[in-house]
Every structure is written in structure tokens, then in C-alpha cells.
Amino acid sequence: MTEEQLAFSDATTLGSLIAAKKVSSVELTKMYLARLEKYGRTYGAVVTIMHDRAMREARSADRELAAGKSRGPLHGVPYGVKDLLAAAGAPTTWGAAPYRNQVFRYDATVVQKLRAAGGVLLAKLAMVELAGGFGYDDADASFTGPGRTPWNRDYWSGGSSSGPGAAVAAGLVGFAIGSETNGSIMAPAAYCGVTGLRPTYGRVSRHGAMALMWTSDKLGPLCRSARDSELVLRAIAGHDPADRTSLDAPFPKVRGRKPKIGVLARSTERIMPAVANNFMVSLEVLRELADVVTNVALPRGNYGATFEAIFNGECASVFRDLVESGKSRELQSTDDRLGGYQVYNALAVDYVDGMRRRTMLNEAVGKAFAGYDAIVHPTRSTVSYPVGIKFEKAYPAKYNGVTGLGSPGNLAGLPEISVPNGFGDHNLPTGLAMMGRAWGEMQITQIAKAYQARTKFHTMHPKLVVV
Amino acid sequence: MPAPSAAPAPKKASEAATALAARMRAFDPKLTDEELATIAEGIDGNLQIGRGLNPKGKSIPNSVEPATSFKVLTS
Numbered sequence: 001m002t003e004e005q006l007a008f009s010d011a012t013t014l015g016s017l018i019a020a021k022k023v024s025s026v027e028l029t030k031m032y033l034a035r036l037e038k039y040g041r042t043y044g045a046v047v048t049i050m051h052d053r054a055m056r057e058a059r060s061a062d063r064e065l066a067a068g069k070s071r072g073p074l075h076g077v078p079y080g081v082k083d084l085l086a087a088a089g090a091p092t093t094w095g096a097a098p099y100r101n102q103v104f105r106y107d108a109t110v111v112q113k114l115r116a117a118g119g120v121l122l123a124k125l126a127m128v129e130l131a132g133g134f135g136y137d138d139a140d141a142s143f144t145g146p147g148r149t150p151w152n153r154d155y156w157s158g159g160s161s162s163g164p165g166a167a168v169a170a171g172l173v174g175f176a177i178g179s180e181t182n183g184s185i186m187a188p189a190a191y192c193g194v195t196g197l198r199p200t201y202g203r204v205s206r207h208g209a210m211a212l213m214w215t216s217d218k219l220g221p222l223c224r225s226a227r228d229s230e231l232v233l234r235a236i237a238g239h240d241p242a243d244r245t246s247l248d249a250p251f252p253k254v255r256g257r258k259p260k261i262g263v264l265a266r267s268t269e270r271i272m273p274a275v276a277n278n279f280m281v282s283l284e285v286l287r288e289l290a291d292v293v294t295n296v297a298l299p300r301g302n303y304g305a306t307f308e309a310i311f312n313g314e315c316a317s318v319f320r321d322l323v324e325s326g327k328s329r330e331l332q333s334t335d336d337r338l339g340g341y342q343v344y345n346a347l348a349v350d351y352v353d354g355m356r357r358r359t360m361l362n363e364a365v366g367k368a369f370a371g372y373d374a375i376v377h378p379t380r381s382t383v384s385y386p387v388g389i390k391f392e393k394a395y396p397a398k399y400n401g402v403t404g405l406g407s408p409g410n411l412a413g414l415p416e417i418s419v420p421n422g423f424g425d426h427n428l429p430t431g432l433a434m435m436g437r438a439w440g441e442m443q444i445t446q447i448a449k450a451y452q453a454r455t456k457f458h459t460m461h462p463k464l465v466v467v
Numbered sequence: 468m469p470a471p472s473a474a475p476a477p478k479k480a481s482e483a484a485t486a487l488a489a490r491m492r493a494f495d496p497k498l499t500d501e502e503l504a505t506i507a508e509g510i511d512g513n514l515q516i517g518r519g520l521n522p523k524g525k526s527i528p529n530s531v532e533p534a535t536s537f538k539v540l541t542s
Contacts, residue, residue: 215535305519312513326495338502341491342509345484350517355533357520362534 025076108208125163190431201413270401
């Protein structure tokens with residue numbers, strides 16, 4: 001196996017190779033650390049490379065294996081985390097200049113859990129500043145510069161988990177942990193051609209993660225296969241007393257029957273032709289493995305306004321100190337420098353009304369999609385946006401169609417997975433999204449695995465450059 | 468993300484939004500008049516979001532509680 005093949009192997013394969021002693025964790029860790037150094041900044045993917053900690057954890061993993069102790073399928077597998085997760089002693093910058101010297105003394109719960117599963121933490125990965133909380137409108141919204149998709153570095157890697165998406169796609173880590181409040185795992189998964197899984201709200205503890213919107217923040221994996229996303233999710237899931245919203249919810253067994261998939265109505269209207277075409281081809285593949293029902297409508301509702309009303313209220317509270325300190329001025333994006341003052345002035349009554357409407361909308365969504373194992377749609381309406389151009393000017397307005405189930409799914413806290421399903425304009429990848437029922441991650445992961453057993457997009461990787 | 472999908476703000480800010488925006492100079496005295504005008508437009512955008520919650524003027528039934536409700540903690 002060449003270094004390139006090894007670097008782009010999925011975590012499941014890497015874990016098997018380590019277990020079979022065909023490669024050591026130290027060898028893999030050295031390889032990924034070198035790749036992070038070589039390519040990380042070219043793709044705006046990395047903030048801090050943790051050489052000492054990574055090598056310490058890799059040596060420990062190898063020692064344990066030599067002594068006959070395995071911590072499971074992720075034993076010795078190197079990974080990275082979005083830089084909103086605390087890792088003891090390393091800077092945790094939240095992608096934002098005002099926090100670039102912030103250091104926590106503890107590991108976030110997901111980092112602790114991955115350590116317990118034998119994972120090796122390589123790096124803190126880049127992100128959009130404050131996870132996009134103040135309303136950025138172009139790719140250059142991080143003190144580390146714009147994240148760039150490894151498929152074409154003139155284009156954005158997506159946000160706000162820009163580094164995890166790019167690092168996984170470029171083979172700089174075995175897998176990565178990102179976060180999603182409203183699209184921050186799904187968008188980079190689509191724009192970087194990787195598999196991203198947003199878990200059900202409460203499935204994974206957020207202790208040690210930057211808060212953005214307490215009632216919607218979720219942590220989840222970005223990987224090179226659907227089977228990896230299942231593996232990682234199982235390792236990081238579970239109740240944590242430090243996060244009262246987290247639960248020990250079981251993973252329901254996937255039943256033997258054919259899954260039932262609903263196709264979101266109007267999901268190919270007002271989107272890029274290549275995105276629509278790839279989606280239609282994907283549906284043909286899904287018909288081989290599931291009962292597919294077309295034209296499943298999202299209940300009427302003002303999902304976007306409801307999400308924003310809630311988001312503004314929570315975000316303003318989260319970042320009150322930053323706004324009142326006047327340090328918003330240090331943020332990278334011009335919109336972010338002023339956006340904090342907008343959310344600071346949101347009305348309390350809109351927040352509470354938003355939460356009341358959320359109750360009604362979530363009930364309607366739950367009822368409408370109850371009979372389906374997954375609702376599918378194109379992950380995004382276009383391929384990625386070019387770096388250096390305002391998002392709104394990147395593509396014609398006619399492509400502003402359904403951007404999936406972002407607000408409805410995140411308001412309801414439902415899980416979703418995005419898998420690569422082809423390429424479009426500028427050699428950029430497109431994504432197929434599948435939203436599941438609450439706690440139904442295994443159902444959507446099962447469908448995603450079956451889809452990937454019939455397609456090769458997740459095994460393709462970009463030709464990297466160094467700039 | 469938060470996806471880039473904020474409601475479009477009105478071109479000319481209202482007097483109320485302009486007054487609220489001016490208060491932000493207490494946090495950052497370097498805010499320029501132009502920046503305050505942008506903040507004011509954003510504050511008016513907040514009102515649009517509020518109106519967007521209920522575009523048809525249909526009120527929420529009195530019994531509907533917020534999605535997150537207060538819960539007594541048992542020790």
C-alpha cells in the first residue's frame with residue numbers, strides 16, 4: 001500500500017491495519033503529522049498541530065497493542081477536531097482572533113471518549129470564526145484564512161466545520177469531529193466530498209465545546225465513509241453529567257425489511273443542473289435498496305424565521321461579553337465585526353415566540369415524516385462558492401432553491417447524513433443528504449452504507465497541491 | 468454553518484433602530500457613522516425576522532409553550 005493509499009484509507013481500514021500490526025499507530029501518526037504540515041495551510045484546514053500529544057498517544061496505543069490490549073476499532077487511529085473543542089494545554093481559538101490565546105486545562109468530553117476508544121489527537125482544525133455566529137457572508141471568515149476544498153482550492157471548503165471537511169478530504173487525518181448548529185457539518189461534507197453525520201440533539205455531549213445556540217448545537221463526525229461515521233458516533237455518544245441535554249439513548253436495531261425513503265418535494269427546483277442531475281442518478285441507486293416514495297412535502301411553516309429568532313437570542317447571550325467588550329472589531333469578516341451588534345439587539349419576545357412556534361413546527365415535521373426511515377434531498381443547491389466573492393454574488397439567484405432540510409431538521413434536532421454523490425461545475429463535489437427520525441442514526445447510516453456499497457464517490461480523492 | 472441566508476434588511480433604517488445602533492458606541496467608541504448605519508439596518512432586519520414568524524397575523528394558541536420549558540431539578 002502506498003502512502004497516498006494509506007492516507008486516504010477510511011478509519012475502519014486504518015483500525016484494521018493497526019490491529020493486524022501491518023502498520024503501527026506511530027507510523028500512521030507520523031505520516032498524518034507530516035501531511036498536516038505539508039498541506040494543512042494550503043487548504044486553510046489547520047490551526048494547531050499537536051506533535052507531542054499525538055506522538056505520546058500513538059506510542060501509548062502501540063504499547064497497549066503489543067501488550068495484547070485493544071480499545072476497539074479506533075485503537076491507534078489518528079484524528080482531528082474542530083477548534084471549538086477543548087484539548088488540554090492547546091489553544092482553542094474558536095476560529096476567532098479575540099480568542100486566539102485561549103487555553104483550557106481539560107479535554108472536551110468527545111476528546112476524552114475518543115482517547116478512551118484509542119484515538120490519537122493530531123490537530124485542532126480550522127473553522128469559521130465563532131462558527132458563523134455573527135453572519136459572515138464570504139469564505140474569508142477565520143483568522144486562519146478561508147478554508148479551501150481540496151478538489152479545487154479556489155473554492156470554499158464550507159462552513160463552519162471548514163477544517164474538518166478539508167482535512168478529511170485531503171487525507172490529513174483519519175477522521176474529524178465537527179459541529180453543526182444549522183448546516184455546519186452538512187455543508188462542508190458536500191463541498192469537500194466527504195461523509196458527514198449530524199447526530200440527534202442530545203446524542204453527543206457538548207461539554208468542552210464552544211456554545212453558539214444551546215438548543216441546537218451538536219457534535220458529529222466527518223469521515224471518508226458512512227461506516228466510519230457509525231464507528232465514530234458509537235465512540236462519542238452517551239450521557240455526560242457535564243451536559244444535561246445528553247442522553248444514553250439506545251441505537252435501535254436496523255430491521256431486516258427494506259427501508260422506506262421519502263424524496264423531499266421540490267428538491268430539484270431552482271438548483272444547479274449538475275446538482276439536480278446527480279441527485280436524480282442517486283435516486284436510481286436508492287431504488288435498488290429501498291422503497292422510494294417521491295414528492296414528500298415539508299409541512300408549511302416559517303422555519304427560517306423561527307430558526308433565526310431563536311438563534312439571535314441565544315447567540316447574543318453566548319457572546320454578550322464579546323460584544324460588550326468591543327472586541328468584535330478584531331474579527332476577520334467585515335460582516336462579523338458588526339453582526340454581533342445586530343443579534344445583541346434581538347427582541348426577547350421574538351425569541352420566546354420562536355420557541356413556541358418551534359414546538360408546533362417540530363410536531364408537524366415529526367408527523368409528516370413519521371413513516372419514513374429517511375427523507376432525501378440534495379445537500380446543497382449549488383457546488384461550493386468561490387473564495388473571494390460574497391456568497392450572494394457567487395451564483396445566479398435562480399439557484400437559491402431548497403437547501404435541504406437545514407432549519408426544519410435542526411429546529412427538531414433530527415439526525416442527518418451527507419454522502420458524496422458526484423461532481424458538478426468546476427470539478428466540485430455534490431452531496432446527497434438523508435435525514436432520519438430522532439435517534440435514527442443507524443437507519444440513515446445503514447442506507448448510506450448500502451449507497452456507498454453501490455457507488456465509488458466516497459473512494460475518490462483529490463490531487464493535492466502545495467502553495 | 469449558519470447558512471448565509473439572513474433576511475434582507477431594509478435600505479433606510481428606522482429611527483428606533485438608528486437610536487439603538489448609536490448606543491453600541493458605548494461598547495466600541497470607534498464605530499463610524501457608516502458602521503452604525505449598517506448595524507441599524509441589521510436591527511431592522513431583526514424586526515423583519517419577528518414579522519416573518521407570523522406573516523399571516525395568526526396568533527399562537529395560548530397553551531403552546533416554548534420548546535424548552537422550565538423543569539424543576541431533583542437533587
